[in-house]
Amino acid sequence: MTITPWREIAVPHQDVLKGTFQESEFAADISQVHQGKASKEYQDPAQFFSRTFITEGMALLLDSVVRRLAGQGGDPVIQLQTAFGGGKTHTMLAVYHLAQGKSSASDLHGIPPLLDKIGVTALQPARVAVIDGINLSVSEPKTHGGISCRTIWGELALQLGGESAYALVRSADESGTSPDKDTVVELLSRAAPCVILMDELVAFYRQFQEGKTYPAGSFETNMTFIQALTEGIKSVPKAVMLASLPDSTNAGEGRGQVVLAQLESYFRRLHKIWKPVSKDEAFSIVRRRLFDHIENQSGMESTCRAFGEFYVANKEDLPNETQESQYLERMRQAYPIHPEIFDRLYEDWSTLQGFQRTRGVLQLLAQVVHRLWKDGNSDPLVMPGALPLFDPMVRNKCLDYLPQGWDPVIDQDIDGEKSKPAYIESEEARFGRIQAARRVARTVFLATAPGGAGRMSKGVEQERILLGVGRPDQPLGHYKDVLKRLLDRLNYLNTENARFWFGLTPNLRREMESRKQRFTDRDDVVPVLRSRLEKVIGRGGIFAGVHVFTPSADIPDDYGSAPRLVILPPMGASYHKGESNMAFMAAEEILRNRGEQPRQKQNRLLFLAADHDVVSRAWDQAKGWLAWNSIVTDIDNDRLVLDTLQVRQAKQQRDEAEQSLQRLLREAYRWIINPHEEFVRGKPKLEWEVVSISPAASSLVKAIEEKAIEEEWLITEWSSIHLSNTLRQWYFKEGVAEVPALKVWQDTCHYLYLPRLINSDVFKNAMAQGVESEDFFGFAMGKDGERYLGFVFGKSGLTSLDEAALLIERGAAAAFQELVRKEQEAKRQAEPPQPVDGTSTGGAATHPKGGQGRPDQNGGSSGTPTPSPSTPKKQFYGTVKLDPVKAKMDFATIVDEVVQQFTSRLGVEVEISVEIQAKGRDGFDDAVQRAVKENCNVLRFGSAEFED
Structure with missing residues (x-):
């Protein structure tokens, strides 16, 4: 089958062909464009749009801006928020060039259809203000001729309307106080139609320190201005503002997060969030920027169809996605670059610190295309297997994002004339004819060098490796065979569970795998799992005891200070959702029996079981740790001689195995099992309730307690x-x-x-x-x-x-x-009345006719004198001796009959003291003295001493 090489169909731009491009040219800078200092491809509107692919999100945004400037609605405030390299600045530049109107809309690629859809024949040029947060200082005014702008509102006014507009906010600018909303509305009304582009706002506002005032104002006054500006733009029909905010991961810590949250709170009420670039749209963006045109459309279509048929014919060896018609369409969009390159760069490399999605892809692929063109590459597509890592520029661009140590990996195991893959190709012609070994190694590197972030398992599957190297005019079996050869020969290529990856660690895996067979389950693996699980679960909490793999005879059967948590052994007692569950059977044995005796306090136990599908991995990982630990032990005892790098790597592997084991144990032991009984026909029937806890909890024992309390399996408060x-x-x-x-x-x-x-x-x-x-x-x-x-x-x-x-x-x-x-x-009622004056009479003296004596003219009484009342007693003191045997009941009676007579009345203060004297004929031994003193201390006795 003859397939036309990509270089005969797609023609790169001249700067890519010649290698004259600068990486900075892929980084749009709106301030440079506004000042007329940018390169032509960004400065010239026609050239800018000729290299710009208008994505769905950009089209929607431009539609809204055009409608707003034409007075046909549109959104007044648009927030652009995505990760670095996601196209925010490029989108703002599109708005900038379109709004300024320096070029006719008919000369701007992709714009006429957009205007026709809206029904706008010509767009009136608008005034454009650019506020770049990185280009502004809170303490140094920006000078424009004879005017020094201190604040962001001063800068904005001067850009929108010159000195006359600045006069509206001069006093506010000079004093660092925010202009009111009416002033902002008047400023915008004078400038309309106008566009305000605010880039890197967070970078500017995080310069403000809390409570400090600068020439640019204070943080509070600046936030007040943002509020007035967003509200004011809403009131001016032909004014629109675009503001870029980073996502939270790129806003910086501390002050940056505070600023971002504050700005989002103002924009949220009025803004419309821009839709970022999708991965498939990036195909067209990159192709438009790197390639001038497709010279042979039929050749492109023929190549894509040949690959599609090849993938269908080899469906057993390739990912399922290649069998869908959508994948063929993706190949057309990405041509001449294979979609797998985009998938790896956008899914794996974009997770690396500093790799800026579209911009990072452009920078790397520009280097790749230039080198392949220069070398006369004749592949039908630019594929992962063609990545020229031997080229210093391409290699350095990749290494910029990777940790130290990848240079020897590439030199020895991946690419270059002196690499092991090249040597393997020289040994066997069928591999050398198609550079099979180097192509496979490059593909594995591209897929795994970033570490496989976001993937469930480390490494890349064979089917995806074959996707990165396979082509219709070559046998796919050659690549399968060479992968096995590479596993035997390369130092840094690793494999596990049918997945492959390059790492910085030399490959001691074969030695480790052979040593794993030495260890027995009962004598070696179980003790390791027990000790690691004790660390994972942790100490403290409300459980009276945590029993890890403990025999039932050794688990106490007592009332205890709290329930006990029993950790079931991993093998033979794991949990799965089948009806015959090993975990339930193992738990019931412990629940019903304590060794040979029946267990009485059954309701004091909860159980934790491992997940059936995960525990085998933890079991194997424990053997792996034992193997790595034995390697390190032999190194320390001079029984195994390795170089310095290998020694360091062996210890690193042991430590990583330890961490992985703890992680797997945390992931495996996540099922809490609660035994309870329900009455069925008058008889108790044992039931099991099971819930899962998150393996991400900071404290496993705390998570178990919280879940058990939440499920009401542990009652901490009982009404x-x-x-x-x-x-x-x-x-x-x-x-x-x-x-x-x-x-x-x-x-x-x-x-x-x-x-x-x-x-x-x-x-x-x-x-x-x-x-x-x-x-x-x-x-x-x-x-x-x-x-x-x-x-x-x-x-x-x-x-x-x-x-x-x-x-x-x-x-x-x-x-x-x-x-x-x-x-x-x-x-x-049976008690005799008490005399008031100490006499035997039962009450006060009364008038013979039953009334009180009336006072005479001299102040006396005309009848029998009324006795004066006795003075009330204000204190009570009493002592009583209690029978030590019945002291508890006697004291309760005293409280009921005496103490409550006082405590039930307002204004009565009651103080109770207990005095205890104990005399021992033979004295008190140390155990009694210690127990009494500790208990008295807990009960807060004022004094508690033993005497001779």
């Missing part, structure tokens, strides 16, 4: 109504009126159908809150016969969690409370 409902559902049935509080708490630790409280304090708080209301339940410290001791119901009171404490059904508590009330009422 009294939930406790009340639990009591009614499970305890207060069939006439049962009371239940030991300790039993209820312990049952929540035993039974999977009850809530899992993190500790007894949660239960105590629910009790304390519940007794304050008469809606839930009562509480008693104990019971003496039929009477409750330390009874609390419908008020705050002392509650505790011991063997004697009782929770009382609401009706029974109300009945007992009523009984106590009646007894107290009867007791008060």
